[in-house]
Amino acid sequence: MSHFAERLNHIAPFHVMELLARAKALQADGHDVIHMEIGEPDFTTPATIVEAGIAALQSGKTGYSPALGIPELREAISQFYKDKFGVNVPARRIVVTAGASGALMLALGALVSSGSEVLLTDPGYPCNRHFVRTLEGTPINIPVGPDSKYQLTVEDIAQYWTDKTVAALVASPANPTGTVLSQAEIQSLHQACAHKGGTLIVDEIYQGLTYGFEPQTALAISDDLFVINSFSKYFQMTGWRLGWMVVPDAYLDAVTRLAQNLFIAPPTPAQYAALAAFTPTTIEILESRRHIFAERKAALKPALLDIGFQIHADPQGAFYFYADCQHIAEDSYALAKNALEKAYVAITPGIDFGSHLASQHIRIAYTAETNILLAAAERLQKLIKQG
């Protein structure tokens, strides 16, 4: 006899991992697999950041940092908000975390009691609902579609908020859809949550990766919300596991206690490396990569539409298309398997992002060079034609 936690009945695997394992097996057999399935930039970390990490290791920065991060990095992030967005965010409210994953655990850990409800989008980043469930809360997965750019609306908040609801979590730019909330929309959502006596959490981990316009921050609207951010996506530091969070003053003590106990501290070498993330040289590298993402997006979109994918809301950020494939395939999971087995193209089935119309959607990441992306589109075109 063994005890398994009840939460395990609700915690789904990443289905794409099965596909990834199969993709690697195919590669080992000599097949040329094109990877468009993982939520990770194909660029390695900028050399300036890597060099700062190496210098930190060489100078013996291998011990624990303070639980909320090294003061220099919290100051640098504060300065970043001032320089880039003209927003004052005092360093004391900035909590450096073990990836955005760590930030989500801390924010939700401070808000969610047993039975608390948190409003989320379906489709959305799947870990969000699993964090809520791990903390014995109830994720409320609200079906969203093209009308709202796959984002929560004030009407959703009016409809789904109950006396058990403690927070709503939105992402801008969002995963898997890449859509962006305007400042006016975030303000409305914030007001709606505040009116209900609850908290708005804004996931800005794809901040910096917007195309055709400059990114913004919800912190320009209010201090009374949680903002989650990360060094993984725009700063391309995925493997270092470093993120941050901006916390309302009222929650600082709670988040500190949770951080001390659940994490001890975020990784130290990564924090010293990240000090180089905001220098002009690094930003120049990152901005040129952002332009590359924009070019890829512009090149791949018409190719996908040609094949018969539908993209109902143009992704203005991140590096994904969330494509409706109902005119191409019966089921997006079968399509993903087929694409891998027959065309050696790895893409992510909708089921990894929720259940609402999941079987007719697929996520395609433009995390390869443009010519490779177009080659993948050609392979998919051929596959679909063969039916």
Add this chain to the structure above:
Amino acid sequence: MSHFAERLNHIAPFHVMELLARAKALQADGHDVIHMEIGEPDFTTPATIVEAGIAALQSGKTGYSPALGIPELREAISQFYKDKFGVNVPARRIVVTAGASGALMLALGALVSSGSEVLLTDPGYPCNRHFVRTLEGTPINIPVGPDSKYQLTVEDIAQYWTDKTVAALVASPANPTGTVLSQAEIQSLHQACAHKGGTLIVDEIYQGLTYGFEPQTALAISDDLFVINSFSKYFQMTGWRLGWMVVPDAYLDAVTRLAQNLFIAPPTPAQYAALAAFTPTTIEILESRRHIFAERKAALKPALLDIGFQIHADPQGAFYFYADCQHIAEDSYALAKNALEKAYVAITPGIDFGSHLASQHIRIAYTAETNILLAAAERLQKLIKQG
């Protein structure tokens, strides 16, 4: 109006952090503070490990690893169990984690439902009960004392196990007491838990740091238990945030899903660095540092007894004395404050490890050179005499 999670009423801060902040302020004012309060070796990471980390960064290992860790490291840990302990632990059961903190979250996340009880020692590592509470379980803090070397016994399991209990967690060597369970004791505890239909979790994060005899592993006794380990203590990689866990086969799927969703993956540069942790050159460095710890322990113990501290169970491992100070001070928290303010010696009050007789105990870490430790003892001696 704001929502605060109910768990926050049960999650204590690390009191030593206040003292640490004060210690740093005193240092900034020019005082020579001796640090014996933090659970961290005073050695930086061995150069061989640092160099492996640097090489990994130079070769672009900056992306996500698999959720359970890079296969090479899981294999290296498997080999370590074979070489050092003669125990076969297949790599598939080895889960690399974001510190032992990550391992505790995954193990307890897989076992604990809302209302589940977990048997723990008081005194013990404080985060254990906070992990259980974060997952909405109920930590059962069992008062333990010198009779059982501050460890759980089969009698405790008989007495405290209820139909809600899912697991017992023991540590060997333990924090804060440094005591070690014999293999026979672990076997009895394992049998007692199995008899109740529950799981034994053995925290071996101080494995390797035993004095006068060679370390062992609970995995020699059974495959049907969770073993938590870490690269922080013996391998002196605290700031890298890397640990591991050995999981019973039945729990592998559950732990995988939790790891994917709660952590994505452990830090990549740290994993490549840790590949160098098991080489003969590194082990030679680590063993020589282990001898240094043993010498410090031998030198400091009589000095503490001289002052009037009582050490009821000789610590056979880790790098702590858990000392009874009832004949020296009314209250250990006041003693810690006094020691810092008047003698510039930082030590950790018992309250950080539980509530059972906490106010008459103090933890003293021998994480400084012997002459400094003895200087600290002299300062404490003087302080107490002045009383």
